[in-house]
Amino acid sequence: MAEGLKVLSAALPADVKLETTEYDLGARLYHRTGETLPDAVLEELKDRDAILLGAIGDPSVPSGVLERGLLLKLRFAFDHHINLRPGKLFPGVKSPLAGDPQIDFVVVREGTEGPYVGNGGTLRAGTEQEVATEVSLNTAFGIERVVRDAYRRAQARPRKKLTLVHKNNVLVHAGHLWTRIFQEVGREFPEVTTDYLHVDAATIFFVTQPERFDVIVTDNLFGDILTDLAAAVTGGIGLAASGNINPTGAFPSMFEPVHGSAPDIAGQGKADPTATVLSVAMLLEHLGYTAEAAKVEAAVAADLAERTGARSTSEVGDALAARVSG
Amino acid sequence: MAEGLKVLSAALPADVKLETTEYDLGARLYHRTGETLPDAVLEELKDRDAILLGAIGDPSVPSGVLERGLLLKLRFAFDHHINLRPGKLFPGVKSPLAGDPQIDFVVVREGTEGPYVGNGGTLRAGTEQEVATEVSLNTAFGIERVVRDAYRRAQARPRKKLTLVHKNNVLVHAGHLWTRIFQEVGREFPEVTTDYLHVDAATIFFVTQPERFDVIVTDNLFGDILTDLAAAVTGGIGLAASGNINPTGAFPSMFEPVHGSAPDIAGQGKADPTATVLSVAMLLEHLGYTAEAAKVEAAVAADLAERTGARSTSEVGDALAARVSG
Numbered sequence: 184m185a186e187g188l189k190v191l192s193a194a195l196p197a198d199v200k201l202e203t204t205e206y207d208l209g210a211r212l213y214h215r216t217g218e219t220l221p222d223a224v225l226e227e228l229k230d231r232d233a234i235l236l237g238a239i240g241d242p243s244v245p246s247g248v249l250e251r252g253l254l255l256k257l258r259f260a261f262d263h264h265i266n267l268r269p270g271k272l273f274p275g276v277k278s279p280l281a282g283d284p285q286i287d288f289v290v291v292r293e294g295t296e297g298p299y300v301g302n303g304g305t306l307r308a309g310t311e312q313e314v315a316t317e318v319s320l321n322t323a324f325g326i327e328r329v330v331r332d333a334y335r336r337a338q339a340r341p342r343k344k345l346t347l348v349h350k351n352n353v354l355v356h357a358g359h360l361w362t363r364i365f366q367e368v369g370r371e372f373p374e375v376t377t378d379y380l381h382v383d384a385a386t387i388f389f390v391t392q393p394e395r396f397d398v399i400v401t402d403n404l405f406g407d408i409l410t411d412l413a414a415a416v417t418g419g420i421g422l423a424a425s426g427n428i429n430p431t432g433a434f435p436s437m438f439e440p441v442h443g444s445a446p447d448i449a450g451q452g453k454a455d456p457t458a459t460v461l462s463v464a465m466l467l468e469h470l471g472y473t474a475e476a477a478k479v480e481a482a483v484a485a486d487l488a489e490r491t492g493a494r495s496t497s498e499v500g501d502a503l504a505a506r507v508s509g
Numbered sequence: 510m511a512e513g514l515k516v517l518s519a520a521l522p523a524d525v526k527l528e529t530t531e532y533d534l535g536a537r538l539y540h541r542t543g544e545t546l547p548d549a550v551l552e553e554l555k556d557r558d559a560i561l562l563g564a565i566g567d568p569s570v571p572s573g574v575l576e577r578g579l580l581l582k583l584r585f586a587f588d589h590h591i592n593l594r595p596g597k598l599f600p601g602v603k604s605p606l607a608g609d610p611q612i613d614f615v616v617v618r619e620g621t622e623g624p625y626v627g628n629g630g631t632l633r634a635g636t637e638q639e640v641a642t643e644v645s646l647n648t649a650f651g652i653e654r655v656v657r658d659a660y661r662r663a664q665a666r667p668r669k670k671l672t673l674v675h676k677n678n679v680l681v682h683a684g685h686l687w688t689r690i691f692q693e694v695g696r697e698f699p700e701v702t703t704d705y706l707h708v709d710a711a712t713i714f715f716v717t718q719p720e721r722f723d724v725i726v727t728d729n730l731f732g733d734i735l736t737d738l739a740a741a742v743t744g745g746i747g748l749a750a751s752g753n754i755n756p757t758g759a760f761p762s763m764f765e766p767v768h769g770s771a772p773d774i775a776g777q778g779k780a781d782p783t784a785t786v787l788s789v790a791m792l793l794e795h796l797g798y799t800a801e802a803a804k805v806e807a808a809v810a811a812d813l814a815e816r817t818g819a820r821s822t823s824e825v826g827d828a829l830a831a832r833v834s835g
C-alpha cells in the first residue's frame with residue numbers, strides 16, 4: 184500500500200494536492216472490537232474521491248467475516264457494479280502458457296448481483312439433516328448497466344469484440360436474462376462483434392487461445408473465477424489490478440489488487456507492489472487523470488521488461504516512482 | 510460412439526456377451542417429436558448395466574433444452590452423485606502449459622445438487638423489471654456421500670491427498686456446510702492429507718502447479734468449470750473422459766466424454782474418439798472389469814505416445830481395438 188501511495192504522489196500533477204486518510208480495518212480491528220467496517224468509517228468514506236484497498240483476509244479470522252463484512256460490504260454499499268479487471272501480459276513477463284501468447288483483454292465483471300448477494304440460509308445447522316442454500320439474484324436493471332458498460336469499452340478498443348460468458352444451458356433463468364439483454368443492448372453497438380461462451384468452455388480458451396478475447400462481460404461469480412485464471416496466465420496474481428467502479432459518481436469507486444493478503448510473507452518487505460501500483464493507474468484513469476494513468480502503466484511496463492533479480496517491496500516502489508517522476 | 514463400442518467389444522472377455530441398445534435421442538428426436546427423453550426410454554434404461562452417452566447439444570436446439578431435458582435429467586433420475594473426471598496428462602501429449610508438467614489427478618464432482626438442481630425462476634419475464642433467480646441447494650446427505658467417496662479414492666492412491674474446492678468466503682452457507690462435512694468425514698481417514706482452496710485460487714494452481722493435485726472434491730458447478738480447465742491443461746477436451754456414477758447400483762451409471770458434440774465437424778469422420786474410449790475404460794472399471802479397463806487405458810496411452818499424423822475417427826478406433834485385442 185505504501186508503494187502504491189508513493190507512485191500516486193509521484194504521478195499527480197504538481198498543483199494537485201493529495202489528501203489521504205488511512206483506515207486500519209481488517210483482522211486487527213476485528214480482533215480488537217469485533218467490527219469489520221464501522222458505520223462511522225463507511226460514512227466518512229462516502230465523501231472521498233476514491234478508495235485504495237489493501238488486500239484483506241487473515242487466517243486468524245473465520246472465512247467469510249472480512250470478505251462479507253468489509254470487502255463485499257463496500258462493493259454493495261457503494262454500488263460498485265462495474266468490477267473491471269484487465270488481463271494483460273506485459274512484455275518481459277513469463278506466462279505459464281507455452282508459446283508466446285499475446286494477451287490483452289479486459290473482464291467486466293458484474294459486482295453487485297448474482298450469487299454474491301448474500302441471500303442464503305441454513306436449515307437444521309450442524310445436523311445430518313442440514314440444508315444450505317445460496318440464491319443468485321439477477322435483475323434486468325443490474326445486467327443492463329454492466330452489459331452497456333462492456334459494449335462501450337469494446338466499442339472504444341481497436342478490436343471491438345465482446346464475449347458474454349455465462350452458463351445459460353444449466354442456469355437457464357439467469358442465463359436467459361443475461362443472453363436477452365446482451366442481444367438487446369448489442370443492437371445499439373452494431374460495430375461490436377459479439378459471441379457467447381459457457382463459463383467452462385471459456386476456461387479452456389483462456390489457456391489454449393487467450394488472444395481470442397478482447398472484452399468479456401460476465402456475472403459476479405464467473406468473473407471472480409475467470410479473473411484469477413486471467414491473472415495466472417498473464418504472469419501471476421502479483422500483477423493483477425482491479426477497479427470496483429460506480430460510474431454514476433454517487434459513491435467513491437474502489438481500487439484493489441486482485442491478490443490476497445499473502446499472510447505467509449506479510450511484513451517481510453518482499454511482496455510485489457505492482458498489482459497495487461497498476462490499481463493506482465486505474466484509480467487515476469477513473470478520476471480523469473488519463474495522462475498520469477498512462478504514465479504509471481508505462482512505468483510498470485518498463486520496469487517489468489527490465490526485471491532481473493529479486494527486489495524488496497520498497498525497491499520496486501521507488502523504481503516505479505522514479506520512472507513516473509522522471 | 511461406434512469406436513467406443515468397438516473397443517468395448519474388443520476388451521471384454523470372450524465369454525461375456527455384450528448386449529447393446531442404441532437410442533437416438535438428442536436434436537433429431539427433439540425436432541421430430543419435441544421430446545428429449547421419453548418416459549418409456551427412461552424406464553428401459555433402468556434395467557441396463559451402464560449407459561454410454563454420446564455428446565449432446567446442437568445449435569438448432571435452444572440452449573438448455575437438451576442439457577436439462579436429457580443429460581441432467583438422466584444424472585438426476587439415476588442419482589449420479591459421483592461425477593468422476595480424471596485429469597491426466599498422458600506421455601507424448603502436449604499440454605498448453607510451459608515446462609513439462611506432471612499431471613495426474615481426479616476430480617470428484619458432486620452430481621445432483623448445488624446450482625444444478627434447476628430451482629430457479631423468472632419474474633416479469635421479458636420486461637425491464639425482470640428478475641431471475643437460481644438457487645443452489647446443498648444437503649448434508651448429498652455432500653457427505655460425495656465427500657466420503659473422495660476420501661476413499663484419495664486413501665487408495667499413493668499420494669493420499671484430498672483438496673476441497675469451494676468458495677466458502679462468499680457462499681458462506683453452502684461453503685460452511687461443505688467445510689464442516691469435509692472436516693468431519695476426514696476424521697475417518699487419518700492417513701489422507703487435506704487442504705482447502707477457493708475455486709478462484711484453484712484455477713491458478715491448475716495452470717501454475719497442477720502437480721500439486723491428487724484428488725479434488727467439489728460442488729457441481731465448480732466441478733463443471735474445473736474439469737474443463739483440467740481437460741485443457743492435460744491436452745484438450747478430445748481426451749477427457751467422465752463417469753456419472755451411482756455407487757449404490759440402484760440405477761445404471763453413465764459414462765460420457767466431457768467434450769460437446771462439435772457440430773462443426775459432425776459426420777466428417779475426423780472427431781477424436783479417445784475421450785469416448787477412455788470413458789469406456791471407466792465403464793469397464795465400474796462394472797468390475799478392472800483388468801479390461803486397464804488394458805483399454807494402456808492401449809490409449811500407447812496410441813497417444815506414438816501419434817504422428819492425422820487419422821480418421823475409425824482409424825483411431827481400429828488402432829485402439831487392435832491394441833486391446835493384441
Ligand SMILES: CC(C)[C@H](C(=O)O)[C@@H](O)C(=O)O
Binds near residue numbers: 250255
Ligand atoms: C476475497 C473475495 C471475497 C473476492 C471475491 O470473491 O470477489 C476476491 O476473490 C476477488 O476476486 O476480489
Ligand SMILES: CC(C)[C@H](C(=O)O)[C@@H](O)C(=O)O
Binds near residue numbers: 353576577580733
Ligand atoms: C452440457 C452441460 C449441461 C454439462 C454440465 O454443465 O455438467 C457439461 O458441461 C459437462 O461438464 O458435462
